[in-house]
Amino acid sequence: MASSCMQLCIKHRLLPPVCTVALSTCAQVRHCCTVTRLRHPTTVTGTQTKYQQGQHIRFYSDLIDKHQANETQTLNEIPTSLDLDATTGLYALEEIGDEEAVSLAPLPSIPPVSAFLKDYVDQSETLTKLVQLGVNLWKLEQRPNVGSMLLRLDFDTDVAPRLLFLKGIGVDDSRLGYIITRNPFVLTEDLENLQARVNYLKSKKFTAENVASMVSRAPYLLNFSVKRLDNRLGFYQQQLNLNPSNTRNIVARLPRLLCGSLEPVKENLKVCEIELGFKANEIQHIVLAVPKILTANKRKLTQIFEFLHNTMNVPHHLISKFPQVFNSKFLRIRERHLFLQYLGRAHYDPDQANYVSLERLASSPDDIFCTEVALATPEDFYLFQKTL
Structure with missing residues (x-):
């Protein structure tokens, strides 16, 4: 009975947690007492058995009296009446006036969780x-x-x-x-910091058009401190032995040099010097002509250089005079060279007749290359490409 009452009270939230615990404990004690009576019937023989039975009965009786006293004290603390109108919140089915409805703030419609x-x-x-x-x-x-x-x-x-x-x-x-x-x-970013970085670039004689173009092409430029920007400009000026004007030139043309990591730049400079064998003045000329070479793919640089130098027998000084060849596709250079070789016109020495410059080899459109350099038709070149 106590257990059923307790569950009913919990379901309808009529009793506080303390009262619920008291009822639960009382129910457990009564259950234990009942089990004890069943296990120790009154028709027990023997002095020791009767004594043990008496001890169990007195123990559980004291326990019952104790919890009944606690239960009575807890029930006395429960308010006799509940003021359901004391809360100021609105109920789902409660009718409200038009003025109050207009004053209610709408619930936020932004989804609380979305990817x-x-x-x-x-x-x-x-x-x-x-x-x-x-x-x-x-x-x-x-x-x-x-x-x-x-x-x-x-x-x-x-x-x-x-x-x-x-x-x-x-x-x-x-x-x-x-x-x-x-x-x-x-x-x-703080507006004062953004303005300070722009002022620094202008103090280094970058024009307003340069600054706008650099920010447009390298969006992270203004996120870096003035100290970092100054260190980057100093690095390129010292590594390449450039004057301030040439330093501004390469940075303005490739502003991501101020934003990206310096490790690829250092590696490419070592590749040009050690693996490719260019001299310091040749590297300087190459970078001034094609700043992109500082961040180019190392494998592509090595592949194009080896084909130009070892297969086409183009010396270093001629490659450094037209470094734009490193911007071309390796397959394009290879196909055109093989076609000229097939026609007997693969002459890359300026002192020879029918000299073909790297600029015309790598940069000319297909129709001009065929008619003016190879002295053939585009159809001949396309047929030759199918044989490769």
Whole structure:
């Protein structure tokens, strides 16, 4: 009976936890006493057995009296009446007036959990405006913690001032989406720090057009401190023995030199010097002509050089005069050389007749290469390519 009452009270939350524990304990004690009576019938013979039976009965009787006293004390502490109207909250079926209904704040409609930023676009002004600028949310949500960072930003106080700053230094509107897609953390940079970095670049005689172009093509440029930017400029000036003007030249043309790691740059310089055998002045000329060689794939550099130098017998000084050949595809150089060799026109020495420069070999369109360099038709070249 006590157990059933206890379950009923718990179901309807009529008793506090203390009372529930008391009823549960009392029920267990009564159960133990009942079991004891069943195990020790009154018709027991023997003095020792009767004594043990008496001890068990007195023990459980004392235990019952103790818990009954606790139960009575707990029940006396329960309030006799419950004021159901004391709470100020609204019930689901309670009718309210029109004025009160208008004053109620709507529940937030932003999904509490989602792995995709597109689910928040309709409810977030920041995401809506970023999409209008051309920001690729799909790329941003692939990066850890970027999505939650964007949702915490307020467009008017966080995003708009930085967009106006980028426009103020000359960044075109069409590049804003690209910059934020590549570097969303620029939206959290302090405006004073951003201005200090721009001022530093201008102090190094980078023009306003240079700065705008560099930021547009290397979005992480303004995330680095003035000290780091100064160290990078000093590194290229010392390693390549360049004057300030030439240093600005290569950095302005390839601004990611200030953002990326220096390890690939150091490795490529060692490759050009040790493995390819170029002299210091030749390396300097190559870098000034093609700054991209500092970050180019090492395997591609080695493959093209070995074919030019070992197969085509082009010396170092001729390769350094036209380093743009390293920007060409290896397959293109190989096919054209073999075609000229087949025609007997593979002459790369300027002192020989029918000399073919690396520029015309690597940079000419197919029709011009065939008609002016190989003195053949494009159909002949296409048929030859099928034999390779």
